[in-house]
Amino acid sequence: MPYTIKSSEKLRPSGAEYETKALLYLMNFRTDSPEVYYYVVDFFNDLTGMNRTGRKMWDIQSKGAKNSSPRALGKELVTLYKNYTSDFDFDYFVLFLGGVSNTVRIDDKKNIFDINNIKPSAYKQLKQGLLEECNDKNYIDDSKISDKEIVEFLKKVQFVVDDKMPYEYVKSIIKTHTKLIPNEGILNGIFNEIRDKQASKKNSSVVENITITTTHEALNHSRHLTAGEIRLLTLSRIINRNLFDQGPPLPFYIILNNIPDERKKDVILESRLALSRALFNKNNANTFWSLFENIYSTIVQNPLDNVNVLYDKLNNDIVEQCYDFEVISLKYFISLIKDGIE
Known part of the structure; x- marks a missing residue:
């Protein structure tokens, strides 16, 4: 009716x-x-x-x-x-x-x-x-x-x-x-x-x-x-950076510079899609915030470390539970947070 x-x-x-x-x-x-x-x-x-x-x-x-x-x-x-x-x-x-x-x-x-x-x-x-x-x-x-x-x-x-x-x-x-x-x-x-x-x-x-x-x-x-x-709105304000409207974060160029030119756009798009999936995954929201907190704290404690080093210092159990990310997309996320809080 x-x-x-x-x-x-x-x-x-x-x-x-x-x-x-x-x-x-x-x-x-x-x-x-x-x-x-x-x-x-x-x-x-x-x-x-x-x-x-x-x-x-x-x-x-x-x-x-x-x-x-x-x-x-x-x-x-x-x-x-x-x-x-x-x-x-x-x-x-x-x-x-x-x-x-x-x-x-x-x-x-x-x-x-x-x-x-x-x-x-x-x-x-x-x-x-x-x-x-x-x-x-x-x-x-x-x-x-x-x-x-x-x-x-x-x-x-x-x-x-x-x-x-x-x-x-x-x-x-x-x-x-x-x-x-x-x-x-x-x-x-x-x-x-x-x-x-x-x-x-x-x-x-x-x-x-x-x-x-x-x-x-x-x-x-x-x-x-x-x-x-x-x-997304909340996260953007915490790190003082729009997660999707700007270009790749500067800390990510340590990864991007080693990628063939014809693949760079795809890597950025794939990383953004992974971040979007993680943000919109209501069934894993608390794990996402745990990962964010772990990344945020690790960067604050190690401000001079590059993205590769920071990745190795994350809590592996939390990383494994946040299944929307793989290695490159997670390093992209780390780069966004590092770029926003520096």
Whole structure:
């Protein structure tokens, strides 16, 4: 059955921060985060995660208000409910919040919770707020608005209250590799770049009133990011060098000068493809950051060593685990990092 895009938003600066926090929450803070491949911006909702095949979806609505009442929360659930009642199958529904009033939760210490942690009086008001908002919108069929349907929907909703600063969300990209983590100012700068990149997707094409018949058709409109793109941005800022837009790094010429001229372009392309595979390999992300940390530390400790010597000083177990690289492409990666931090 078709799905028609309604109420896609223009950029709201006040909400942009929370939309980016929601993205980084989905990318790094859930047990199923590794499954999410695409982050679709302002299409089905503020943010919708998709797996690699485009058939599994995490639907997220974000709200930046710090003291939302139960009734206000109910109203904010309307786009999630719209998707719940659609003919598309959304696997998860998440309301990402800047904060809630003290009348909402039974246990105020739980920042990730479902309706079981909502006070009975608040639950009643939340239902009423959602019902009112459903009746106010023209994109939900009246036949799909009922107390029974709303009750079943609310059982599937997860509420997430933001409890982190922007720089903490960026730290989560790098995982636990503390040697790589720059100061808060740089981390906040990275967060702002991710926010701006995410916001730019809202302006990439007009999707209001577009009708699609399959979930993966959403990807045809270029309103999505991937975890690999976000890791690339983060990595580029840490070493202060764009990994793909410039020519070969100077330290790599110790390798390149010995390669026949007719092979040089192929070697550079093959090395970049290997780096791209490593960056976009979500199943091996933590090993990639371990390798990056090992290379970074080795260069800092041995600044006068050339690429060949640095290669021999790396932790062989980590190198073996990062299977997207072979010898030459890994030396290219070492050269990029060395060029960026010198």
